[in-house]
Amino acid sequence: MDNNSNRLQSVYPLKGKTIPNRFVAQAMEINTAGTGGSVSDGVIKRYNELAKGGWGIVFIEATSITKTHLARRNGLVLDKTNLGGFKRLVDEFKSINDKCRLLIQLTHSGRQGGAFSNKVKVYDDDQSSIPVVTEPELETIKQQFAEAIELACRAGLDGVDVKACHGYLGGEFLRPLNKRSDIYGGSIENRSRFITDLISVAKEQARDFIVGSRISAFEGIRGGCGTADENEVIEDFTDMFDILDRFVNAGADYINVSGGIPTKTPLLTRPLKNGDFYRISHYRYTKLIKQAFPKVAVIGSTYTTGDEACLSLAQENIKKGYTDFAGFGRQNLADPMFPVKALNRPETIDYCTLCGKCSRLLKADQNIYCQTRHSNNPYL
Numbered sequence: 001m002d003n004n005s006n007r008l009q010s011v012y013p014l015k016g017k018t019i020p021n022r023f024v025a026q027a028m029e030i031n032t033a034g035t036g037g038s039v040s041d042g043v044i045k046r047y048n049e050l051a052k053g054g055w056g057i058v059f060i061e062a063t064s065i066t067k068t069h070l071a072r073r074n075g076l077v078l079d080k081t082n083l084g085g086f087k088r089l090v091d092e093f094k095s096i097n098d099k100c101r102l103l104i105q106l107t108h109s110g111r112q113g114g115a116f117s118n119k120v121k122v123y124d125d126d127q128s129s130i131p132v133v134t135e136p137e138l139e140t141i142k143q144q145f146a147e148a149i150e151l152a153c154r155a156g157l158d159g160v161d162v163k164a165c166h167g168y169l170g171g172e173f174l175r176p177l178n179k180r181s182d183i184y185g186g187s188i189e190n191r192s193r194f195i196t197d198l199i200s201v202a203k204e205q206a207r208d209f210i211v212g213s214r215i216s217a218f219e220g221i222r223g224g225c226g227t228a229d230e231n232e233v234i235e236d237f238t239d240m241f242d243i244l245d246r247f248v249n250a251g252a253d254y255i256n257v258s259g260g261i262p263t264k265t266p267l268l269t270r271p272l273k274n275g276d277f278y279r280i281s282h283y284r285y286t287k288l289i290k291q292a293f294p295k296v297a298v299i300g301s302t303y304t305t306g307d308e309a310c311l312s313l314a315q316e317n318i319k320k321g322y323t324d325f326a327g328f329g330r331q332n333l334a335d336p337m338f339p340v341k342a343l344n345r346p347e348t349i350d351y352c353t354l355c356g357k358c359s360r361l362l363k364a365d366q367n368i369y370c371q372t373r374h375s376n377n378p379y380l
């Protein structure tokens with residue numbers, strides 16, 4: 001690492017806790033849970049690897065708050081029946097590394113439920129076979145989130161991420177396209193309500209519990225997040241910033257900035273080789289959000305995409321104040337030891353090759369691992 005390495009290695013105070021450095025392991029589903037979404041030995045192995053890697057923050061992959069609406073057949077579920085497994089995961093992680101902050105991303109799959117599962121959508125559109133979720137159903141879903149948040153705290157996790165990105169249920173509310181006529185649609189206040197209510201619930205947990213949300217700043221669809229209204233397709237963040245203001249007022253400690261909807265605009269979410277434009281777009285979104293909300297911790301995405309320049313790009317953006325944290329997704333799958341190696345022996349880093357194989361496994365609903373680095377799945 002160059003002589004600016006202290007930027008990535010510098011501590012960051014968050015919620016009375018010291019984050020040891022600016023490396024963030026973004027949530028990466030490995031779709032390898034045990035029966036009923038329980039924590040399997042493979043899942044434990046995966047997070048133990050990340051614990052050894054010296055990350056500042058690790059996000060446990062998208063974890064459903066219910067068994068009835070799942071995006072992936074072997075996705076994790078945080079409910080009462082699985083609490084013991086999550087406690088074990090946290091205990092083992094913390095016994096290896098008690099400095100890294102371990103958060104969990106909680107989600108409901110919404111219209112992106114797998115073919116084997118149930119689907120609901122937030123507002124009416126041309127996906128006619130999917131029912132619009134009713135207001136009473138939403139109250140039940142919020143209750144399930146509240147239970148999962150409480151369980152996350154009981155399991156010893158340092159905080160929760162209320163997932164509002166990538167086209168899952170939480171993100172769908174935020175769109176200008178959401179014209180529901182009840183308290184969850186139409187005005188910006190109503191579109192923000194589902195997430196802000198959950199942020200408020202999470203704030204009621206332990207005083208030092210870290211709470212935030214991952215958003216798709218721009219989704220790349222007409223009327224999606226990051227557009228001015230339902231008829232617009234180009235970037236305009238006026239609406240989105242108003243929403244984020246409400247997240248911050250509800251008590252969000254951080255905003256984790258992502259983009260796109262993998263099923264519709266996958267290159268925006270996970271740029272591939274030669275995807276520099278998408279990567280730089282992420283840097284721009286993050287910079288604008290950091291400028292608009294200077295007091296909130298901001299986490300950027302798609303740092304894997306910089307190849308071997310990813311470390312210096314992360315340094316640069318942190319140094320310039322464009323982001324507080326650099327989030328690495330595929331890189332944490334390719335080499336969980338990435339931060340430790342970056343500090344001590346950068347020549348030994350296994351860089352993600354952006355081959356796209358992990359994304360293909362995700363799409364095919366198979367167990368996920370880095371096929372470039374391993375001939376067999378190490379988590380089975």
Ligand SMILES: Cc1cc2nc3c(=O)[nH]c(=O)nc-3n(C[C@H](O)[C@H](O)[C@H](O)COP(=O)(O)O)c2cc1C
Pocket residue numbers: 026027028029030061062105165166214258269270271301302303304305327328329330331358359362368
């Ligand atoms: C296999 C796979 C699984 C992913 N799982 C999640 C997830 O659970 N939650 C989430 O917010 N994003 C998820 N993502 C998106 C990544 O966190 C990240 O935003 C994306 O890969 C781009 O960042 P990168 O260039 O650092 O990989 C996933 C991506 C891939 C390829």
